[in-house]
Amino acid sequence: MVKLVLLHKADSIYEDELDVEYDLPRAYLKAVEAAVGDWIVYYEPVKAGPRGYFAVARISQVIPKPGFDGRYLALIAPGSYLPFDREVPRLVNGRPLESSLAGPDGAPLSGGAVQSAVRRLPESDFARIVNLGLPEDLERIEATRYDPHSNELDDEPLIFQRPVIERLTRRKYREVAFSRKVREAYGYRCAMSGLQLRNGGDRPEVQAAHIRPVERDGSDSVRNGLALSGTLHWMFDRGLISIAEDNETILVSRNKVPGDVVDRLIRPGGKLLKPEDPHHTPHPHNLRWHRENIFGQIVEDAASPWPLG
Structure with a gap:
């Protein structure tokens, strides 16, 4: 299993229902099949909208798209889709969050993988993007949002140390x-x-x-x-x-x-x-x-x- 970035464009010919299924051509079939059972991050390029990385989900299976030759659907595991609390840009301090999109000096690359709709995502890159989009201490942030002295989470003092996947589930x-x-x-x-x-x-x-x-x-x-x-x-x-x-x-x-x-x-x-x-x-x-x-x-x-x- 591998983690992926899946590109989504609202005006695309591909009919994505992001919390249900992701529509893809045959060219990306093997890459997406390798991710079955694992997590993906959705990304919307700046030219198509301002969202950047905006949600996470888990792929349960890949099936042929009914009535469309050469098209497939990556089915999203029920209950796995979760939008980010804050949308995450592709570049932070001028450097890509995806290591595959950076050159040896850390500067962003152009063309090639940058334009791919399906990209492999190393575990460390996945954790970094998710942590930026869904802060580890989100429960504490919300509990103390209107009352800095709230004791709602006193029984869970180490909640901010939960691993990424445990948090997502x-x-x-x-x-x-x-x-x-x-x-x-x-x-x-x-x-x-x-x-x-x-x-x-x-x-x-x-x-x-x-x-x-x-x-x-x-x-x-x-x-x-x-x-x-x-x-x-x-x-x-x-x-x-x-x-x-x-x-x-x-x-x-x-x-x-x-x-x-x-x-x-x-x-x-x-x-x-x-x-x-x-x-x-x-x-x-x-x-x-x-x-x-x-x-x-x-x-x-x-x-x-x-x-x-």
Whole structure:
């Protein structure tokens, strides 16, 4: 197994669904097959967008792309995709983070491997890029973000020493990374109420909700997330609200939710507030999954805040 950098361009003819599959031509098949079971880093070149290295994932298998001769799909292992907390540039202090893209003097090379859509990534380069994109102490950064004296992590004083792969597979770490990216994408504003509530310590009250739960093969992509207030998050998870086929109209199970509750909680017009960055817009596939599998099906694991008829 080997680690790779996979180049992604939003305007490419290749139809990548980054948290699900990566579309590639036959020319890169052997290189990608060698990485099955291992981790990759996604990279978007500056000319196609400002993101640089922007996410990590693990390849589970490679299959022929149905209906496309000479094209293949690298399938992403469910639950492995994770966007970086901060996007990482190709060059740091004028030197490439990928050692294969640097000359003997450390200066960046041009042409050749630099233009390849699939590049081998040594373990040390992988760790360096991930550490820049997903800081080792991200949980501590978030826990002390609004309260420098928070004792939330007192029981885990050595969390910053966790190895890279252990960190990438640790659910608590991934939840923090997912929450930070989703809430930031929506400007810390609830996507359904439009409210931007903060408590006395200026801590945002909005939460990050998975559209398709991780335990049901959902990913930690921002496109599988919504920023919601606590009550709306509860309602969304229990199928009382969802999003219509137009991907913006908020659906309400009106036989289960009182009309006055809807009027108080949902923004005027009943349309979903979307992120400014189109990279972060909820994916229609995820919204459809929620609509077809969760909406209208109440999970009886908690008391309702109002009488349900």
